Amino acid sequence: MTTTLIHNAELVATFDDAERELRDASILVSDDRIVAIGSAQEVAAELEAPADRVIDASGQVLLPGLVNTHHHFYQTLTRNLPAGQNAELFDWLVTHYPIWARLDPESLHASSQIAAAELLLSGCTTAADHTYLWPNGARIDDQIAAVSELGLRFHASRGSMSVGESQGGLPPDSVVETEQAILDDTQRAIERYHDAAERAMTRIVVAPCSPFSVSRELMVASAELARHYGVHLHTHLAETRDEEAYCRERFGCTPVEYAEQVGWVGSDVWFAHMVHPHADEIARLGGHYCGASHCPSSNMRLGSGIAPVMAMHRAGMRVGLGVDGSASNDGSHLLAEARQAMLLGRLQGDMGEFTARRMLWFATRGGAAVLGRDDIGQLAVGKAADIIGFRLDSLALAGGALHDPLASLVFCQPPQVELSIVNGVRRVESGQLLGHDLDAMVARHNASARRLIAG
Numbered sequence: 001m002t003t004t005l006i007h008n009a010e011l012v013a014t015f016d017d018a019e020r021e022l023r024d025a026s027i028l029v030s031d032d033r034i035v036a037i038g039s040a041q042e043v044a045a046e047l048e049a050p051a052d053r054v055i056d057a058s059g060q061v062l063l064p065g066l067v068n069t070h071h072h073f074y075q076t077l078t079r080n081l082p083a084g085q086n087a088e089l090f091d092w093l094v095t096h097y098p099i100w101a102r103l104d105p106e107s108l109h110a111s112s113q114i115a116a117a118e119l120l121l122s123g124c125t126t127a128a129d130h131t132y133l134w135p136n137g138a139r140i141d142d143q144i145a146a147v148s149e150l151g152l153r154f155h156a157s158r159g160s161m162s163v164g165e166s167q168g169g170l171p172p173d174s175v176v177e178t179e180q181a182i183l184d185d186t187q188r189a190i191e192r193y194h195d196a197a198e199r200a201m202t203r204i205v206v207a208p209c210s211p212f213s214v215s216r217e218l219m220v221a222s223a224e225l226a227r228h229y230g231v232h233l234h235t236h237l238a239e240t241r242d243e244e245a246y247c248r249e250r251f252g253c254t255p256v257e258y259a260e261q262v263g264w265v266g267s268d269v270w271f272a273h274m275v276h277p278h279a280d281e282i283a284r285l286g287g288h289y290c291g292a293s294h295c296p297s298s299n300m301r302l303g304s305g306i307a308p309v310m311a312m313h314r315a316g317m318r319v320g321l322g323v324d325g326s327a328s329n330d331g332s333h334l335l336a337e338a339r340q341a342m343l344l345g346r347l348q349g350d351m352g353e354f355t356a357r358r359m360l361w362f363a364t365r366g367g368a369a370v371l372g373r374d375d376i377g378q379l380a381v382g383k384a385a386d387i388i389g390f391r392l393d394s395l396a397l398a399g400g401a402l403h404d405p406l407a408s409l410v411f412c413q414p415p416q417v418e419l420s421i422v423n424g425v426r427r428v429e430s431g432q433l434l435g436h437d438l439d440a441m442v443a444r445h446n447a448s449a450r451r452l453i454a455g
């Protein structure tokens with residue numbers, strides 16, 4: 001057993017059930033979990049011997065690690081492509097598919113490391129990725145290896161596309177797989193990697209891509225497979241008006257009605273984007289406790305619209321935040337996403353609903369609930385030791401952190417973390433990723449990106 005004492009924090013924002021914010025507080029960690037939290041005296045009372053490691057968090061605000069509920073790691077390779085800068089979703093996808101068709105194990109590994117590093121340095125300790133094309137021998141194994149080297153808690157979606165252009169889908173035939181191959185490989189990934197235990201570092205998600213790239217049959221079979229193994233289901237849904245027009249023409253219903261028809265409702269399902277659900281559909285999805293990943297930057301970047309976040313939240317849906325893929329954001333900073341969610345929400349409705357604290361709640365507890373977890377997203381005894389710290393004396397927070405340190409993280413320019421601990425292991429200290437050469441990682445990634453673009 002290894003104990004770590006993190007002491008002298010100026011503020012600990014727990015996001016526990018009581019939403020406690022503790023001044024001058026400490027946290028005691030034993031191996032992978034939190035065993036005490038409170039004043040220095042309260043925490044000292046739990047220590048039987050001097051802690052094995054002591055971290056001084058003076059001048060920092062500590063939070064539970066942020067939970068990113070939607071990403072496409074491989075898209076770091078195609079950030080900011082000029083041809084995709086000013087396009088809406090369908091045109092943007094059609095521009096990118098032929099480039100993504102050149103993905104391979106090396107580029108998938110390199111891009112997964114870049115995304116994981118960026119997430120860790122900006123406060124995420126858990127992320128769900130959605131990779132939905134696997135050309136040239138690329139496999140989910142490449143991603144799991146890459147991410148576990150960096151130590152990020154990982155919900156790896158075995159995504160898929162099976163309906164190519166010749167069958168009326170959006171993607172070119174060259175990037176789709178047969179449905180049998182998809183189901184076989186998804187089953188293999190679940191059996192090999194899915195860990196249902198508390199504080200699991202790796203979970204597998206079954207994730208056909210979107211209504212315009214997979215068949216009704218694959219949606220049904222995916223739900224059956226996921227429920228057989230007790231794993232979660234994820235897909236893009238109700239992202240754009242084009243998608244709704246496609247569903248009405250092909251399936252004779254809206255995207256949400258389609259999801260209902262194929263059995264995609266329940267507490268084991270979460271949808272990315274949900275920009276255009278109808279009011280009655282939100283009520284039904286709330287009744288089923290479905291999840292939604294709100295991705296405001298991407299929705300603005302692609303001109304998709306503004307998701308009805310608070311309506312979904314009030315209806316009982318689980319709501320978290322997602323950075324979305326790096327080709328439509330084009331960054332992996334969940335705190336920045338919390339800021340975008342707050343600012344965008346204010347254009348839409350009641351200013352008082354879109355507070356910094358509520359956005360941080362979506363980024364922590366909300367995200368944890370979306371991924372079906374109650375062991376992360378809060379700082380409380382017995383929960384996973386996923387802890388992040390931000391310096392309050394940074395340039396970005398100068399002035400702002402004096403009045404309300406926690407809210408300054410959202411109102412001011414979102415900072416990078418000073419400290420990140422994932423499952424009890426330090427991954428970022430003094431603002432530096434431990435044990436990895438970031439420059440080398442970026443150089444390797446960019447070599448892959450150049451190869452992909454060059455064709």
Ligand SMILES: Nc1nc2[nH]c(O)nc2c(=O)[nH]1
Pocket residue numbers: 072089093209210213236239298324325328
């Ligand atoms: N924002 C995104 N939406 C999508 N839909 C789909 O089928 N793929 C994507 C994607 O990569 N990003």
